[in-house]
Amino acid sequence: MMRPAPLRYVRSHRFMGKKRKVRAMIVGIPRSLSVDELRVGLPPRGVRNLVTAGHTVLVESHAGLGSGFPDSQYEKAGGQVVRSLDEVYGRADLVMKVNAPTPEEYPLIREGQILMAVMHLAVADKKLLKVLLERNCTAVDFVTLHDAPGHYPVLRPISQLAGRMVPQIAARYLQTDHGGLGILLGGAPAVPPAEVVVIGAGTVGRNAVRACLGAGARVTLLDTRHDSLSEIDWAFPGRVTTFRANEATLRKVLSYADVVVGAVHTRAARTPHLVTREMLGLLREKSLIIDISVDQGGCFETSRPTRLSDPTYVVDGIVHYCVPNLTSLVARSATYALANETLPYVRAVADAGLPGAFGAQPHLASGVGIMAGQATHVGAAEAAGVPVVDLATLLEGNAS
Structure with a gap:
C-alpha cells in the first residue's frame, strides 16, 4: 500500500483562537465500483477549482467515463490520472465519491483518512462503519448535511432530478413490453391519462408532481404537512388532488392509482413502511410502484433495492421499480448537479482541514457522521x- 505524500504546508489557519499550519491536500476521486453507478465525485471543472487553489487531485483512470468525462479532460484541468484504485486511496488525504465505499474498498481505507460522499450512514453496512471507526477516519455524509431545518443543499439537486425523472420511468414501465398496464401516461383525446399518486411533498415529491402534470397525467399528492399541500395547491390550482396522509387516505388513493411514487424522506433514519403488503391488494394488477425512498429503506413493505440493469420485480402482480441510484441514468447531469453543491464543502476541507473547515462552512458540521473515529x-x-x-464536545477536547 502506498504511503501518503510528504506534507506541503501552504497556508496558516486560525481555529478556536489558535494559529495552525494547514497543508495542501491530496484529493482522490476513485472510479465507482458500485453496480451500474456511472456518476463521478467531481467533474473536470471541479478538479480545476481545487488545483488552482494549490491542491493535488488524483483521478482514477476512467472514473468519469460514465458521465462523459474522458481522462484527457481531467488532465487538461490539472488533475493527475492514476491507473489504480490502490493509488488513489494510498495517497489521498481526502477521498471524494458519489456513494459510500464498497466492500472492495474497505481494505484500502487508510488511518485518519477523510471520506466525503452521499453515504447514508444510518443504513450503511456495519462492516464499513467498523472500518471507519477503527481506523480513526472522518466521514462526511451529505445525506445529513443541512443549512436550515429541513433544507439539505446536497440532496436537493439530486432529489429534483429524481422527481423530474418519474414521468419517463412511469411511461416506460406502464408499457406492455415492460410488463405494464398498457396505459399512455398523458392519455389522448377521449382516452383518460394515467392516475399518478405521489406520497410525500418534499423536493422529490414536488418535482414529480410538476413533471407528471407536464406529461399530462392526473396527479394526487399525499403528505402529513398541511402547509406543503397548500403550497402545491397554490402553485397548481385545481390541477392536483391533495390529501393529508394517513392509512384511510392511502387506501382510498391506492384503489384508483396506476402509478404510486414513494417520495418520503426522513432525517438520517430508515423510511417508515407506509404501504404494507396487504395494501398492495388495493392496486390493479400490473400497476407500477416507483420507490425513490428505497435508498433509506423504502416506504413500501415490499420494496428492496434493485439496479439499473435489472430495475424491476413483481410482488403480488404489482411491478416495483426500486433503484437507489436512479439519477445515474442521467449521470452527466447528476454529476454537475452534485458538484454544484458539494464542491464548496470539499474546497473548505481541502483548504483548512477538519475542524478548520467549519469556520468557512459552519453547516458542514451537520454532515459529519464520524469524526476521528x-x-x-x-x-x-x-x-x-x-x-x-x-x-462540539469532541472538538473542545481536542483544542484544549
Whole structure:
C-alpha cells in the first residue's frame, strides 16, 4: 500500500483562537465500483477549482467515463490520472465519491483518512462503519448535511432530478413490453391519462408532481404537512388532488392509482413502511410502484433495492421499480448537479482541514457522521451500535 505524500504546508489557519499550519491536500476521486453507478465525485471543472487553489487531485483512470468525462479532460484541468484504485486511496488525504465505499474498498481505507460522499450512514453496512471507526477516519455524509431545518443543499439537486425523472420511468414501465398496464401516461383525446399518486411533498415529491402534470397525467399528492399541500395547491390550482396522509387516505388513493411514487424522506433514519403488503391488494394488477425512498429503506413493505440493469420485480402482480441510484441514468447531469453543491464543502476541507473547515462552512458540521473515529451523528451511532459523541464536545477536547 502506498504511503501518503510528504506534507506541503501552504497556508496558516486560525481555529478556536489558535494559529495552525494547514497543508495542501491530496484529493482522490476513485472510479465507482458500485453496480451500474456511472456518476463521478467531481467533474473536470471541479478538479480545476481545487488545483488552482494549490491542491493535488488524483483521478482514477476512467472514473468519469460514465458521465462523459474522458481522462484527457481531467488532465487538461490539472488533475493527475492514476491507473489504480490502490493509488488513489494510498495517497489521498481526502477521498471524494458519489456513494459510500464498497466492500472492495474497505481494505484500502487508510488511518485518519477523510471520506466525503452521499453515504447514508444510518443504513450503511456495519462492516464499513467498523472500518471507519477503527481506523480513526472522518466521514462526511451529505445525506445529513443541512443549512436550515429541513433544507439539505446536497440532496436537493439530486432529489429534483429524481422527481423530474418519474414521468419517463412511469411511461416506460406502464408499457406492455415492460410488463405494464398498457396505459399512455398523458392519455389522448377521449382516452383518460394515467392516475399518478405521489406520497410525500418534499423536493422529490414536488418535482414529480410538476413533471407528471407536464406529461399530462392526473396527479394526487399525499403528505402529513398541511402547509406543503397548500403550497402545491397554490402553485397548481385545481390541477392536483391533495390529501393529508394517513392509512384511510392511502387506501382510498391506492384503489384508483396506476402509478404510486414513494417520495418520503426522513432525517438520517430508515423510511417508515407506509404501504404494507396487504395494501398492495388495493392496486390493479400490473400497476407500477416507483420507490425513490428505497435508498433509506423504502416506504413500501415490499420494496428492496434493485439496479439499473435489472430495475424491476413483481410482488403480488404489482411491478416495483426500486433503484437507489436512479439519477445515474442521467449521470452527466447528476454529476454537475452534485458538484454544484458539494464542491464548496470539499474546497473548505481541502483548504483548512477538519475542524478548520467549519469556520468557512459552519453547516458542514451537520454532515459529519464520524469524526476521528468517533460517531458524532445519532444515525451513524445507532447503525454502528456505539455511543454517540457530541461533535462540539469532541472538538473542545481536542483544542484544549
